[in-house]
Amino acid sequence: MVDQVLISPEVLSQYEAVIGLEVHCQLLTRSKIFAADANAFGAEPNTNISVITLGHPGTLPKLNRKAVDYAIRMGLACGSSITRHNVFARKNYFYPDLPKGYQLSQDKGPICVGGGILVKVKDPITGELYQTTIQVHHIHLEEDAGKSIHDGDDWATQLDYNRAGTPLIEMVTDPCIRTAEEAGQYLTEVRRLVRYLDICDGNMEEGSLRCDVNVSIRPKGATHLGTKVEVKNLNSIRNVMRAVDSEFLRQVELTETNGRIIQETRTFDAATGLSYAMREKETMNDYRYFPDPDLTPVVISDEWLAAVQATMPVLPAALYQKFTSIYGLPEYDAALLTDAKELADYYEAVCAETTNYKAASNWIMGPVKGQLNEKNLRDRQFPVSAERLADLINLVDNGTISQTAAQQVFSLMIEQPASTPADIAKANGLVQNRNTDALQTLVEEVLAAWPDKVEQYKKGKKNLLGLFVGEVMKKSKGSADPKLVNELIAKTLQKA
Numbered sequence: 001m002v003d004q005v006l007i008s009p010e011v012l013s014q015y016e017a018v019i020g021l022e023v024h025c026q027l028l029t030r031s032k033i034f035a036a037d038a039n040a041f042g043a044e045p046n047t048n049i050s051v052i053t054l055g056h057p058g059t060l061p062k063l064n065r066k067a068v069d070y071a072i073r074m075g076l077a078c079g080s081s082i083t084r085h086n087v088f089a090r091k092n093y094f095y096p097d098l099p100k101g102y103q104l105s106q107d108k109g110p111i112c113v114g115g116g117i118l119v120k121v122k123d124p125i126t127g128e129l130y131q132t133t134i135q136v137h138h139i140h141l142e143e144d145a146g147k148s149i150h151d152g153d154d155w156a157t158q159l160d161y162n163r164a165g166t167p168l169i170e171m172v173t174d175p176c177i178r179t180a181e182e183a184g185q186y187l188t189e190v191r192r193l194v195r196y197l198d199i200c201d202g203n204m205e206e207g208s209l210r211c212d213v214n215v216s217i218r219p220k221g222a223t224h225l226g227t228k229v230e231v232k233n234l235n236s237i238r239n240v241m242r243a244v245d246s247e248f249l250r251q252v253e254l255t256e257t258n259g260r261i262i263q264e265t266r267t268f269d270a271a272t273g274l275s276y277a278m279r280e281k282e283t284m285n286d287y288r289y290f291p292d293p294d295l296t297p298v299v300i301s302d303e304w305l306a307a308v309q310a311t312m313p314v315l316p317a318a319l320y321q322k323f324t325s326i327y328g329l330p331e332y333d334a335a336l337l338t339d340a341k342e343l344a345d346y347y348e349a350v351c352a353e354t355t356n357y358k359a360a361s362n363w364i365m366g367p368v369k370g371q372l373n374e375k376n377l378r379d380r381q382f383p384v385s386a387e388r389l390a391d392l393i394n395l396v397d398n399g400t401i402s403q404t405a406a407q408q409v410f411s412l413m414i415e416q417p418a419s420t421p422a423d424i425a426k427a428n429g430l431v432q433n434r435n436t437d438a439l440q441t442l443v444e445e446v447l448a449a450w451p452d453k454v455e456q457y458k459k460g461k462k463n464l465l466g467l468f469v470g471e472v473m474k475k476s477k478g479s480a481d482p483k484l485v486n487e488l489i490a491k492t493l494q495k496a
Helices: 065-078 180-197 237-256 300-308 316-325 331-337 340-350 357-375 388-397 403-415 421-427 437-448 450-458 460-474 482-495
Strands: 017-027 089-092 102-105 117-120 129-143 148-149 158-160 167-173 211-219 227-233 264-269 275-280
Touching: 017 180, 017 237, 065 129, 065 167, 065 180, 065 300, 102 129, 117 180, 129 180, 180 211, 180 237, 180 316, 211 237, 227 237, 237 264, 237 275, 316 331, 316 340, 316 437, 331 357, 340 357, 340 388, 357 388, 357 403, 388 403, 403 421, 421 482, 437 450, 437 460, 437 482, 450 460, 450 482, 460 482
Parallel strands: 227 264
Antiparallel strands: 017 167, 017 211, 089 102, 117 129, 129 167, 148 158, 211 227, 264 275
């Protein structure tokens, strides 16, 4: 790391960052990519292993077809071309957590080529939103390595091979990203896509979604690429953005002080916001790729591709369009509801039972999300079914209960998920009183009790209507239909 040098905004504005991301997504298959060992996070160390995972001599890998299906799904979601003839290669390098001494990956022919992901980014200077497509260079399949644990022993590194052989897709972008904001939004969209596709849980804290950042700089207006530096160990979207900004500043400082940018791999320290050198970056020749002799080529037929296409869900962009055009939601509502597939599915299920689409959105964005955050529940575990929430909305719309009473009913529905909103409202005295004769009696009692206010109303103080309505609601103990009370009071005062 170079000594901290104060670089003026004017100098920084003369450079631009050129950024590429490598996103690793662990696939949610039940077993590993080349072995029958369980693919499960959180097991006791070195329990999900076998002689294949440990690379014992004489063992043979067998490809997990589901991992191929999941890779194809991601490629289709990105608009990539699907490679029909796939070959796995050995990527040779030694790490203690890679038992075989090589990684099975794809070299010359990745399974998905091209495509892109549309992102919406806020300009850090103007604050305005703009859209840009982050181009995907390719997506390839490979196996994960094990995990080295450096803080479990004072004298030795501990190794957990449970993760070794976990199926991965690695998504490599073109060097087309220019700002930390674009990098952050791209990663956010990737995480949302893999969750919609149900191929990865997107949990960066557990390492099932990981990101390496390649950063170089060049003078603004230049077309050549500078020397790139790879930053690893980024476990959150925020840290990806911090690492981009930090590395951009470091490289500008080096350039301005006549230093030399080295092609290397660095690690990012989230506590300090700085990166530190790990090793000089390997070149492709260092890996000595060659086709794995134990795995036959994988040929994706028309029938196989069509079968995967048939399983594709509706993706966030299409749902956003549907929510704004068909359901008439504001853009803000549509963006929030399509953030997670479970939430979007829940909203659509509610809308299948009610036509008040905006009320459904308001309930989900407000009380439902509030309960999910408070109880730390996933959306699919929410105790109030979509049908029950729609029933509650319809009770308000047809005047059976008030909006205020609906909040009380909703709270009771969480405690009594088997009961209908109508039964809960009736049992707790929350059904609105629409008995015209009974309410008319209350209206006349209130007006008789406030003769001076009635005279003021007649002389033009129309805002006193609220006082009369409030008094009737008190007498009815909140059970009166406010709309009907308004009508009865207005008619009675008009006759008087």
